[in-house]
Amino acid sequence: MPEPVYEDLLCLVTPIIAKQDTCMREAISPHERLSATLRFLITGGTYKDVMYSSAISRQSMGYIIPETCDAIYSALKTYLKFPSSEEEWLAIAEEFERTWQFPNCLGAVDGKHLAIVPPAGAGSHFFNYKGYHSIVLMGIANANYEFIYVDIGTNGRISDGGVLQKTTFFQRLNSKRLNLPSPRKPSGHSEELPYVFIGDVAFALRTDFMKPYPQRQSQASSSKKIYNYRVCRARRIIENVFGILAARFHIFRSPINTSVHNINKIVLACCVLHNFLRKKLRQAYSPHQHLHSENHEN
Structure with missing residues (x-):
């Protein structure tokens, strides 16, 4: 700096x-x-x-x-401003399409387990499936490696999908209070497609939330392979953001005490x-x- x-x-x-x-x-x-x-x-x-x-x-x-x-x-x-208008969402979607060739994408979603020294008497409350105590940082990133939303504090025992459901973002998404743009036809498509968020297989599939096909299904046809390649290429932006964060702030490299x-x-x-x-x-x-x-x- x-x-x-x-x-x-x-x-x-x-x-x-x-x-x-x-x-x-x-x-x-x-x-x-x-x-x-x-x-x-x-x-x-x-x-x-x-x-x-x-x-x-x-x-x-x-x-x-x-x-x-x-x-x-x-x-x-x-x-770290969460989009509040249709114009702001459209700007994010245009950047995703231009940079990663994934149309109608409003953000990449994922969770990161942050290792902690558990409080006294916490037992297994913070113990995650990876074998250590953690809390979860749930983040949404735009195509430019920047956070547009973060939620922190949920104990590591809960899965990424469960953590997402506890966030104010998900509650507003469910109640349709995010001012998302109306469906549109991407270039080269004949049908209107909704605007979506993307995540990995840990999240639930919805009309406004896309994820890759499971491994066995994706091997069945070339179109599914292409789709998985596209969605994973755009989705890993949020993982890259977590990587940059851990590379610059070494507080994340060991349990936070x-x-x-x-x-x-x-x-x-x-x-x-x-x-x-x-x-x-x-x-x-x-x-x-x-x-x-x-x-x-x-």
């Missing part, structure tokens, strides 16, 4: 995290709070590790980092920072040559 971008971020969060000096001592400055928090997210270290590099006590870190993560999300949440409430704040801060840096520093943050691309000529 170059200094000018850091200064922009500091200006945005300073009104939220600035504290007043007292007659007893000077307050920890917004710059120290923000730099310590970013170091914690990026290195994936513990409060004790960051304490040595920032000269802030471990006890102070315990409330400074969650508070600053909350401030980052509040200051940058406009960078803090309360579940604070984990939610940490994850939301990383998600909005991801979108912020994709907008401000696309080439430096996630170089184009490191992302998936195809040779359309051959």
Whole structure:
């Protein structure tokens, strides 16, 4: 992150995290709070590790980092804006068709299990099918490797399909309150097709939610193979976003050892920072040559 971008971020969060000096001592400055928090997210270290590099006590870190993560999300949440109008949905669909040749697609959906140190007495509440304790980050991404919606906090025992059904997104999708565009004819098609979200086989098939054919069915005909290739190529965008997130924020590379409430704040801060840096520093943050691309000529 170059200094000018850091200064922009500091200006945005300073009104939220600035504290007043007292007659007893000077307050920890917004710059120290923000730099310590970013170091914690990026290195994936513990409060004790960051304490040595920032000269802030471990006890102070315990409330400074969650508070600053909350401030980052509040200051940058406009960078993680859920579409509210038909025009905004159409812009996402056009980008999916242009970039990944999947028509009428409004977003790629998936869940990521984030390893945690479970709270005392939690038992198997957070224990997932992969064999470790986790909470689930459910995300929807556009064709440009950016989040348009995230939900965090559901325990890892629940499947991705079950987690999705608990989200406000799914409730609004069910009650048709998302202002989705009306069906249209994609170029080269004779029939109108609805606008859809796409996910993997863990999700339920709906008229507004598509997924690949099961493996055995997809081998039955060439048209199903082509469909599976197209939907998987567009769907893996959300998996790529999770990959970029884990590559830049090493906090996701080991079990997060803090309360579940604070984990939610940490994850939301990383998600909005991801979108912020994709907008401000696309080439430096996630170089184009490191992302998936195809040779359309051959």
